[in-house]
Amino acid sequence: MTLVPLPAFNDNYIWMLHDGQRALVVDPGDPQVVFEALERTSLQLQAILVTHHHHDHTGGVNQLRKTTAAQVYGPAHENVPQPLQGMKDGDVLDVLGWHFTVLDVPGHTAGHIAFYSKPAGQEPLVFCGDTLFSAGCGRLFEGSPAQMLNSLTRLAALPDATRVCCAHEYTESGLLFAHAVEPANLAVTEHQRRVASWRANHQPSLPSTIGLEKSINPFLRTRQPDVVAAARHFDASVHTETDVFTAIRTWKNQF
Numbered sequence: 001m002t003l004v005p006l007p008a009f010n011d012n013y014i015w016m017l018h019d020g021q022r023a024l025v026v027d028p029g030d031p032q033v034v035f036e037a038l039e040r041t042s043l044q045l046q047a048i049l050v051t052h053h054h055h056d057h058t059g060g061v062n063q064l065r066k067t068t069a070a071q072v073y074g075p076a077h078e079n080v081p082q083p084l085q086g087m088k089d090g091d092v093l094d095v096l097g098w099h100f101t102v103l104d105v106p107g108h109t110a111g112h113i114a115f116y117s118k119p120a121g122q123e124p125l126v127f128c129g130d131t132l133f134s135a136g137c138g139r140l141f142e143g144s145p146a147q148m149l150n151s152l153t154r155l156a157a158l159p160d161a162t163r164v165c166c167a168h169e170y171t172e173s174g175l176l177f178a179h180a181v182e183p184a185n186l187a188v189t190e191h192q193r194r195v196a197s198w199r200a201n202h203q204p205s206l207p208s209t210i211g212l213e214k215s216i217n218p219f220l221r222t223r224q225p226d227v228v229a230a231a232r233h234f235d236a237s238v239h240t241e242t243d244v245f246t247a248i249r250t251w252k253n254q255f
Contacts, residue, residue: 001098001119003163005204008033011169012056013206015127022046022096024070026115026127027167031060035067047095050074050084051129052112057167071095077111087113105131105155107148108138116158125163125207128155133166134208135174135188137219139253145246149222156220160211171195171205177255178218181230181248187215218248 002020005013008030015026016037024047028034038045045068050058052075061081065072073093076086087093089104093115100115108130118124130138131148132155140148155164172195178188191212195205214220221227222244231247232238238247 001096001122003125003165003207004037005165005206006033006037007169007204009056013165013167013169013204014060015165015167017096017098018043019096024049024095025064026165027051027057027129028060028064029056029058031063031067034060034064038068044068045070048072049093049100049115049127050080051114051127051131051167052109053078053080054109054130057129075111075113078109089113103154105129105151107131107140107143107145107151110142112143112151114155116162118159123161123163123209124159125165126155126158126210127165129167131155131166132164132213132217132219133168133174134164134171134205134213135178135191135217136170136252137217137249140249145249146242148249149242149245152219156210156214158210160209160214162210163207164209164213165207169204169206171208172199175216177252178216180255181218181251182221182224182226184226185216187212191216219245222248 004016008014014028017024023043026049048070072084074080074084076088087102091102093100098117100117103114105112105114114128116126175192222241231244234251235247
């Protein structure tokens with residue numbers, strides 16, 4: 001199976017997974033991007049996976065379904081274009097010979113889900129929408145800090161080799177903030193150099209990996225002493241791990 005990020009809008013990625021004949025796409029906000037990719041590669045679209053209800057992730061679903069007859073799978077507890085097969089935590093989806101386990105990861109939205117797969121002979125991957133970004137996480141539009149922290153903790157517990165297929169090219173800005181939180185973190189500095197080179201050559205910074213994110217992403221490092229100290233410098237009332245997360249998420253919103 002081949003994994004391809006399809007750039008859309010200003011900084012979205014629509015992820016495509018295909019076997020040379022059949023394809024699935026994840027969070028297709030722009031149908032034209034998908035149609036062009038299908039025509040370019042002579043692929044048949046069989047499935048659409050949706051992580052949450054925001055329009056930049058769902059705007060192309062109806063047109064793609066109508067044109068290709070692809071089956072749509074998405075969060076059971078969000079208002080996503082119908083008809084679709086609603087998915088919730090623990091559900092298993094078999095598509096294109098891949099087995100995906102559904103994870104509830106609320107925080108960015110109330111019913112946000114992720115799709116995790118561990119295929120034989122390949123590194124695992126997770127389509128995590130706007131919950132986890134490289135060096136960052138999604139804003140809390142509908143969920144609580146405690147929910148988002150729990151969701152990120154679930155994702156961080158996946159195998160280190162898991163490819164992180166998030167839906168936005170936010171890595172450079174995320175790393176700038178990560179450096180502000182942990183200026184002595186050499187892993188952040190080194191990854192900034194790599195990402196700057198990739199982006200200068202118009203290459204995506206994604207997918208990341210869970211192992212890399214645990215070394216660079218302050219939102220997965222809320223127990224690290226330097227991150228705790230930075231959070232307390234921003235907000236002296238910080239005590240619990242949820243307080244740490246809340247402080248750095250608030251800081252990031254203002255950064």
